[in-house]
Amino acid sequence: MSLAVLAWSLLLAQLMLGLAFCCAAWRVLRGPRAQDRVVGLDTLSINGMLLLLTFGLRTGTDLYFEAALVIALLGFVSTAALAKFLMRGEVIE
Amino acid sequence: MMRRLLPHPLISAGLFLVWLLASRSAAPGPALVGLVVALLGGQALALLAPGRLRLRRPALALRLAGHVAADILRSNLAVARILLLRRPDRRAGFLHIRLTLRDPQALALLAIILTATPGTAWVDHDAAEGWLLLHVLDLSGGEDWERIIRERYEAPLLEIFA
Amino acid sequence: MTGHLDSLPAWAAWPAAALLLAGAGLTLAGSLGLLRLRGFYERLHAPTLGTSAGMACVLLASMLVFSVLQSRLVIHELLIGLLMLVTTPVTLMLIARAAIHRDRQEGADVPGQASPERREEKSKE
Numbered sequence: 001m002s003l004a005v006l007a008w009s010l011l012l013a014q015l016m017l018g019l020a021f022c023c024a025a026w027r028v029l030r031g032p033r034a035q036d037r038v039v040g041l042d043t044l045s046i047n048g049m050l051l052l053l054t055f056g057l058r059t060g061t062d063l064y065f066e067a068a069l070v071i072a073l074l075g076f077v078s079t080a081a082l083a084k085f086l087m088r089g090e091v092i093e
Numbered sequence: 094m095m096r097r098l099l100p101h102p103l104i105s106a107g108l109f110l111v112w113l114l115a116s117r118s119a120a121p122g123p124a125l126v127g128l129v130v131a132l133l134g135g136q137a138l139a140l141l142a143p144g145r146l147r148l149r150r151p152a153l154a155l156r157l158a159g160h161v162a163a164d165i166l167r168s169n170l171a172v173a174r175i176l177l178l179r180r181p182d183r184r185a186g187f188l189h190i191r192l193t194l195r196d197p198q199a200l201a202l203l204a205i206i207l208t209a210t211p212g213t214a215w216v217d218h219d220a221a222e223g224w225l226l227l228h229v230l231d232l233s234g235g236e237d238w239e240r241i242i243r244e245r246y247e248a249p250l251l252e253i254f255a
Numbered sequence: 256m257t258g259h260l261d262s263l264p265a266w267a268a269w270p271a272a273a274l275l276l277a278g279a280g281l282t283l284a285g286s287l288g289l290l291r292l293r294g295f296y297e298r299l300h301a302p303t304l305g306t307s308a309g310m311a312c313v314l315l316a317s318m319l320v321f322s323v324l325q326s327r328l329v330i331h332e333l334l335i336g337l338l339m340l341v342t343t344p345v346t347l348m349l350i351a352r353a354a355i356h357r358d359r360q361e362g363a364d365v366p367g368q369a370s371p372e373r374r375e376e377k378s379k380e
Contacts, residue, residue: 002265002268002269002272003260003261003263003268005268005269005272006260006263006268006269006271006272007260008272009272009273009275009276010272010275012276012279013275013276013278013279013313014279016276016279016280016282016283017279017282017283019283019286020279020282020283020285020286020287020305021286023283023286023287023289023290024286024289026289026290027289027290027298033295035295035350035353035354035357036295036298038350038353039289039295039298039299039301039302039350040289042302042346042347042350043285043286043289043301043302043305046282046302046305046306046310046339046343047282047286047305049335050278050279050282050305050309050310050313053313053314053317053332053335054275054279054313056317057275057316057317057320059259060259060260060324065317065331065332065335068335069334069335069338072335072338072339072342073338075342075346076338076342076345076346079346079349079350080345080346080349083346083349083350083352083353084349084353086350086353086354086356086357087349087352087353087356087357111334111337114330114331114333114334115331115334117329117331165307165308166308169281169304169307169308169309172284172285172288172300172303172304173280173281173284173285173304176284176285176287176288176291176292176301176304177284177287179291185294185296185297187296187365187366189366204344204348205340205341205344207344208303208343208344208347208348209303209306209307209340209343209344210303210307211285211300211303211304211307212300212303213300214296214299214300214303214347214351215344215347215348215351216296216348216351216352216355217351217352217355226355226366228296228297228299228300228351230297230300
């Protein structure tokens with residue numbers, strides 16, 4: 001009984017995170033301005049990371065954790081670079 | 094001697110813990126490598142930034158951390174309610190607050206606190222005069238944001254980084 | 256596919272399920288905010304839901320399940336939590352500063368350089 005609850009709530013959580021992922025993707029595609037897209041991209045990477053963690057729970061392997069860690073790091077670096085680009089028009093000064 | 098070996102004891106301890114978490118074991122091998130990483134990390138930071146991080150009041154810092162955790166949880170629920178219910182009288186806007194806080198590390202910590210709390214976002218800071226520009230998602234609640242930030246966050250930070 | 260969860264006792268399964276649903280729900284609420292809120296500075300608040308309590312709940316659920324399944328303390332998820340806690344404010348501040356910089360250059364209706372006094376002086380001139 002309790003395991004069925006966990007399995008179903010895992011599925012529901014994944015669906016909700018997938019929907020959240022779609023919302024962020026819509027904001028990236030829609031804009032309207034560059035900074036909106038960057039915020040969308042940041043949210044996208046966070047939602048993707050949480051989705052990977054739930055996949056890790058579903059399969060019971062540690063591999064997804066590593067991927068989530070890499071995405072968290074890459075999300076930070078890419079958003080910082082994009083924000084810098086918005087500010088100055090170039091990444092490396 | 095101790096000071097030359099460990100210029101930033103807190104940073105080194107944090108690095109050591111992060112290393113143990115990343116290697117997922119406390120076996121002697123990883124612990125030894127972690128020790129080397131922590132010592133070298135502290136040294137490297139001392140070369141980069143000459144200032145020393147010092148916490149005057151550890152108990153107060155812990156209490157501040159507790160307050161912040163509670164505030165983050167509370168404002169999470171508040172912002173979720175705002176987003177899901179869409180109240181028509183909600184009013185978002187910018188806020189100017191004059192800070193007395195000048196220490197760069199304390200300011201960085203205040204920025205982390207304000208941005209990590211949903212509902213408030215740090216937008217700009219004028220280092221010369223201490224004016225902080227904040228964006229608040231819901232100004233209609235009647236909370237005195239300036240007083241909250243001054244008394245709840247800035248006052249303890251001033252004492253901790255005195 | 257969820258066969259490995261069979262050995263999980265009920266006292267761990269229920270809180271894990273609740274934490275998962277709460278975390279995913281908060282993250283979804285934040286991302287819905289990206290669609291619903293009008294104006295860039297309001298949308299800036301949307302991702303913070305997922306990076307604070309949303310992420311904390313999912314990480315706690317993961318820690319709980321793996322700790323009970325492997326019957327040892329599995330807390331490497333703390334690493335992600337620590338990382339997100341420190342990096343999100345930095346990215347959001349950078350984006351906000353870039354946005355207000357761009358808005359000021361375009362002459363949009365945003366507050367100027369962060370001092371009201373100086374602004375009043377300017378308007379008197």
